[in-house]
């Protein structure tokens with residue numbers, strides 16, 4: 013979801029403002045250092061300085077930052093360490109991190125719980141982390157000044173050392189840790205001015221890289237608990253179906269199989285290893301009650317979606333679109349259901365004991381995971397520990413924690429720790445999908461070719477209705493209009509409408525949710541309007557961006573760097589698109605050619621403005637990855653349903669991007685002193701419309717349907 | 726009982742001979758650097774070397790490795806050392822989530838062993854069986870070129 017437009021809605025929804033920096037801290041006692049390969053917190057040894065929930069400083073100089081967000085590839089652990097270490101003036105080489113437990117100290121003010129999503133992590137946590145670092149630094153300085161009986165104002169701190177220049181005295185943070193613990197926590201410690209940043213905005217190598225090239229980083233699927241068994245769950249092929257009866261005779265005969273029983277999500281098979289569980293999974297014969305979704309068919313749903321356009325309700329109005337006349341263009345866009353398919357299949361490990369539950373999960377939602385375990389076991393929050401592992405990709409799939417429920421239910425039943433691993437086929441067939449959508453857009457140009465009215469109707473299943481119900485009000489899902497109604501374009505008369513398709517297919521958030529569909533519609537349509545107005549696509553957009561200077565700047569920067577408008581090699585053309593996400597601005601130019609029904613992207617250039625940059629290389633990395641993710645979504649991927657069943661099964665029929673198909677992406681990071689905004693998703697929305705706009709130049713065909721392989725067939 | 730070498734160490738595994746090497750290595754031997762991604766030889770996350778050649782361990786039964794040498798990411802370089810590819814991966818800051826990277830590096834290691842100075846087309850061809858959902862391909866390819874170059878000039 014958007015980190016900008018709907019922030020107010022979200023706060024109203026959660027009603028739990030300002031968790032912010034919390035001084036109370038309860039870390040387990042003992043002596044064990046944080047382990048970067050696992051992200052395990054370790055424990056607080058005596059003599060350690062723990063001024064707040066975010067940082068601990070040990071006598072051996074180690075600084076441990078508690079990371080309240082899930083590290084799913086976006087580099088958030090490195091980002092958080094960088095922000096805190098900068099204000100602390102600690103050398104980054106001394107910094108370790110640990111993933112925070114599900115605990116009130118780490119509640120995100122935007123979500124009202126522990127959730128990683130919407131490109132909100134850096135913007136939400138940047139001030140609490142800076143305050144935590146600055147406060148710790150002030151206390152270390154105060155401790156040194158006290159030891160030396162000097163005025164703290166005469167001391168300086170840099171690179172993990174406090175110095176009193178007049179007396180040439182120095183003390184390392186580690187040596188001050190114990191003394192600093194005795195200092196009262198000061199309030200409102202001043203923060204650095206940006207010119208004094210030593211790490212923020214500079215190149216800092218990711219702290220997780222060394223563990224991700226030697227197999228040592230521990231993902232959820234790598235969890236090993238003593239006495240653990242392995243499980244798999246056979247699920248209803250139709251969404252919402254239930255077990256009628258099952259025959260486990262064959263499954264139980266497989267070597268290593270321990271038990272087979274029904275749980276709420278299907279039939280669980282428990283075995284000594286993953287392979288035996290998988291074989292047993294395939295050998296159980298289950299008769300299902302299909303339930304109401306037995307006939308869901310994506311072709312029929314698409315027809316229904318078109319029919320629903322006329323019934324859409326107004327979500328936002330500016331001026332009056334009926335008050336103007338001129339040349340009117342109308343276009344309708346279609347996009348399919350999509351699966352997230354992160355590289356690490358869904359999994360979770362749980363150990364349900366009489367005295368409490370432990371859960372290890374690659375999850376974006378610690379609080380929801382905890383609540384799921386509480387609901388199944390009846391235990392209170394303080395008896396449910398959630399350990400977040402590294403995530404092998406998230407992309408929004410892990411904003412749901414259904415896999416945690418599997419593990420907790422099975423462990424409770426068998427009284428042993430258990431790891432549940434989903435086969436890839438289940439990941440594809442039991443996702444919370446990117447909704448299918450129909451976008452109907454109408455625009456009116458006046459006699460001079462200026463856009464004077466724009467109407468945009470979105471038909472799509474509502475994700476908010478299930479995931480954040482209070483947001484879904486009067487039939488409007490505000491998140492479903494992201495990428496449409498938060499347009500940067502200044503148009504005097506605008507009309508935005510929405511209707512929830514209510515298809516019965518489970519839907520969820522997928523990288524730049526809604527915007528990855530709606531931006532396709534708006535940015536292809538902008539090119540159509542420019543063409544009708546006989547104007548250059550960049551100039552046409554710029555004329556509408558006088559009130560959005562940051563949007564105009566990225567558009568110009570991308571166009572310039574890509575040489576937009578230059579003569580291209582035979583068979584190649586450039587397309588451009590603009591997008592907003594998470595408070596950030598992006599513009600992308602794609603160099604495209606066609607190979608039959610396949611689009612070939614030779615190169616992309618993307619300019620991004622995400623406010624103050626914490627780590628420029630991570631910004632580039634995220635942009636490159638997000639563009640590739642968007643290309644995978646648009647090129648040939650689709651989820652279709654027949655007889656209530658998903659037709660795709662694995663990577664051979666649910667196509668993703670492979671090495672030979674991935675373009676290089678040149679990223680221009682706009683310098684800025686604005687507050688930081690999101691970067692993990694910004695690159696995903698603009699690639700599809702940029703390609704479509706290039707294809708029009710190549711063959712005169714307007715692509716209004718995804719994937720491209722279908723549109724070009 | 727299947728006898729084989731994993732990262733140079735002799736193992737006698739009490740597993741059914743059809744168990745894929747992937748699960749024998751992960752669940753039985755306890756080396757979790759090799760990853761499960763698809764189970765059908767379609768993603769490359771499970772890539773290991775069998776007698777120096779890259780194979781998809783999710784579809785190769787452990788019986789096929791009897792008496793032979795399996796190398797996993799943990800054994801690519803001697804303990805405490807780095808393979809040139811691992812160094813290049815750090816230098817080019819390749820991994821995002823990192824989940825695919827063991828498989829990527831094992832595929833790349835087999836490639837540069839056979840083709841010490843691969844062309845861009847050879848890299849693409851050798852690496853297109855390894856999916857990266859985080860989309861790190863540009864950096865994967867530049868790291869392979871870097872490692873190949875540095876090995877050639879070493």
Ligand code: FES
Nearest residue numbers: 762763766769783
């Ligand atoms: S897990 Fe073996 S190729 Fe995907």
Ligand code: FES
Nearest residue numbers: 822823857858859
């Ligand atoms: S780094 Fe995440 S799948 Fe490759």
